């Protein structure tokens with residue numbers, strides 16, 4: 001089939017990069033690909049969580065290389081990715097991307113990515129920080145808090161670089177060969193100390209606390225285009241329009257939601273349940289209102305415990321198997337766990353899977369309840385972790401809250417729901433609402449769709 005005008009959507013996830021190609025005539029996805037980043041590195045702090053930026057960029061290159069000649073039809077690029085995290089760079093890093101391949105010299109011009117899972121700003125540290133002037137609190141793993149910590153503990157990171165942003169903001173800068181960082185309200189709100197109502201950083205509060213405000217990116221509304229592709233890249237023509245980077249959460253919702261009476265549960269490395277709200281309601285623990293599109297908000301319960309919990313469980317089993325002198329590949333192990341017999345339905349075993357704590361309750365971790373002499377089986381443990389992830393989401397955003405907001409259906413998105421039947425069934429059981437499951441590259445598709453919706457004239 002011959003396509004006239006395509007939009008490339010890119011999602012920089014915590015575990016993988018995904019791309020989607022959207023046909024602007026039909027608004028349908030015609031191509032999708034996902035490449036694992038394998039970018040986790042030993043953090044400089046024991047509670048830290050850092051990723052190698054060059055590895056993420058290499059995974060992205062691999063993803064956008066794969067469609068080949070089809071990319072010649074790309075007119076615009078929409079980008080989204082993991083929120084809250086922060087990376088620092090020097091403008092030379094952006095220009096170097098176009099001049100040469102990555103070298104050890106390139107590495108000096110970019111920091112690691114301090115991700116949303118970074119917990120170095122613990123309870124005691126956060127207690128010392130000023131209160132933000134915003135309806136949103138600032139938690140551990142949020143960009144501004146990470147800057148506060150670095151200023152006190154590793155000030156050289158702040159003096160070595162002159163720009164910062166989320167990883168998706170860096171990618172926009174690179175594609176446009178534009179040194180200065182520009183950010184959308186989606187990502188600014190995810191850093192803390194940002195007032196969504198007047199679209200500004202809490203400059204006074206931050207200055208008073210000796211925060212390096214000169215580093216803060218300028219902020220624009222989602223849907224604004226920040227530049228064009230600097231050079232032809234893997235068949236994508238030079239001059240393709242590049243939109244400001246968006247949050248992966250908002251993109252997973254725009255990709256899948258068809259009416260205001262739908263809610264979305266997205267589970268990939270993390271897990272969230274969200275619905276669109278016209279205004280900010282009184283907030284309860286665990287539910288926050290993040291900016292969406294067109295002055296709307298997303299009411300969201302974002303859990304730090306999603307697919308990462310299952311990943312940790314699989315890694316533990318993998319290490320037990322190796323310790324016993326046996327061998328199995330990780331893929332085979334996943335496959336076996338997902339196909340274990342479901343006799344565990346009547347088990348009294350309850351798994352509380354909060355191994356990463358929660359933002360609203362950071363010092364409480366996971367536990368097992370009702371362990372008996374015959375229920376510590378692999379099947380019961382694995383399905384217990386799966387079910388526990390959904391039970392936790394239900395606690396954070398109860399069914400009654402969805403019903404009160406007029407929600408009639410749940411859309412399930414993210415690779416974990418797609419692959420995991422135990423999780424699918426548990427969503428249906430817990431929320432007792434119809435569940436419709438979509439493709440897993442939905443955030444990448446959403447980034448492309450948002451660009452199409454905001455720029456109809458580009459595609460006439």
Ligand SMILES: Nc1ncnc2c1ncn2[C@@H]1O[C@H](COP(=O)(O)OP(=O)(O)O)[C@@H](O)[C@H]1O
Pocket residue numbers: 012013014015016017268269270306307308309310311330331334335414415416419
């Ligand atoms: N072989 C596998 N089979 C099923 N699920 C897997 C497998 N490998 C990883 N996963 C799950 O997928 C999650 C990562 O999903 P992914 O869509 O790549 O994340 P992200 O969007 O955050 O980058 C992991 O945390 C893990 O729970």
Ligand SMILES: O=C(CO)[C@@H](O)[C@H](O)[C@H](O)[C@H](O)COP(=O)(O)O
Pocket residue numbers: 012013014015081082083084116247248249268269270271272300302
């Ligand atoms: O933490 C929140 C919102 O507060 C998440 O919803 C947000 O989407 C973050 O980007 C995710 O935690 C990372 O996304 P993913 O890699 O798990 O897909």
